[in-house]
Amino acid sequence: MITVEVLEPDELRAAYDLFAATILFGPATDASWPHAAALYTPGRALGVRDDRDPAQLVATATAFGSRLAVPGGADLPMAAVTRVGVRADRTRRGLLTAMVHHQLRDAAERGEVVAALRASQSRIYGRFGYGVATRGRGVRVRRSGAGWRDCAPRGGDVRMVARADVLDVLPAVHERIALFRPGGMTRPDGWWSTMLAGDVAGAEVLLAAVHTGPDGDDGYAVATLADPREDFERRPLAVSDLHAADVQATAALWRFLLDVDLTGAVEAHLRPLDEPLELMLTDRRDCMVTSAGDETWLRILDVPAALAALPCAGEPVRLAVHDGLFPANSGVYVLGDGPARRVDAAPELACDVAALAMAYLGDTAPSALAAAGWWRVHDADALARADRLLGGDVLPWCGTYF
Known part of the structure; x- marks a missing residue:
């Protein structure tokens, strides 16, 4: 035992x-x-x-x-x-x-x-009801390229933060904007002590900057030298943390990073899939996508509460959910036409709790999950309604490693 x-x-x-x-x-x-x-x-x-x-x-x-x-x-x-x-x-x-x-x-x-x-091995956690709910991409933007488009957003003021002040300044900025985007999460004090304090204390080079918009500080970036041994003028900056409330703050912070002298490129891991870097550059090939992968693995523990938290405004869909670990979650739910609720009726669509997690934040549409066999379809007309109910204006993203 x-x-x-x-x-x-x-x-x-x-x-x-x-x-x-x-x-x-x-x-x-x-x-x-x-x-x-x-x-x-x-x-x-x-x-x-x-x-x-x-x-x-x-x-x-x-x-x-x-x-x-x-x-x-x-x-x-x-x-x-x-x-x-x-x-x-x-x-x-x-x-x-x-x-x-x-x-x-x-x-x-x-x-x-x-x-x-965050899963070190992707084959482990699906059997426990976890599903990939957010994804990201790695990017490398070269400084020697054609630069920014004339009409690209510029944002507001960007100021550097002294190493000694990083742990006093950045947590408050993150707390303000952490939940602006689906998939975002708050960070306890222990996260900052564990994840960032090592860079602050030990990195040979540490750049930290904060963006100020019309309503105050609304974004920040932290970067170190990816490989100090590379050629002096080609050393890449590695972005370890960059959060911004909107595209204006995002653009300003990337402009700041790409304007740092004596570096050849700026690299970042697991950035949002819809971050519009290429669209802001004169030559979109200056931004190379170096990787793509899963970010948040989500496990829904209380299906009724999770579904009730969604707006789900639109023509309703009856969805059957199966949860082998928490049987109380299993049942048929009506999404749309008010808060989600359990009903005693035949389902139009069905999935297990892991497949529900994959659609819950808006990362993957129910129709795509059905096409790949993750969702089961009892009424094909329900898929378009489910896509509208569970879709979002922006792709979800977290940006916090733990």
């Missing part, structure tokens, strides 16, 4: 080192551990012990509380799942399944409507 335990505070460093080893990283140092420890929430770090040596942990996971922006302007309480790992000699024995099920039930009991994570 596999026993999942809530870890004590004095076990957290061992749990972190176990997680780091599962992704082939080294253990925390005395200098880095205080930053890494900040992301642990009391009572949410889980562990499984070695059945032959109970003093040793062989699996671990944790989560912290956040809020997720959904289409229509609402936001929902979310469990941000992170630091999940099983020791290499104990994999494929059910430890991960036991731990994930425990964690999801705990999050549901806490009133969190959804859970989300």
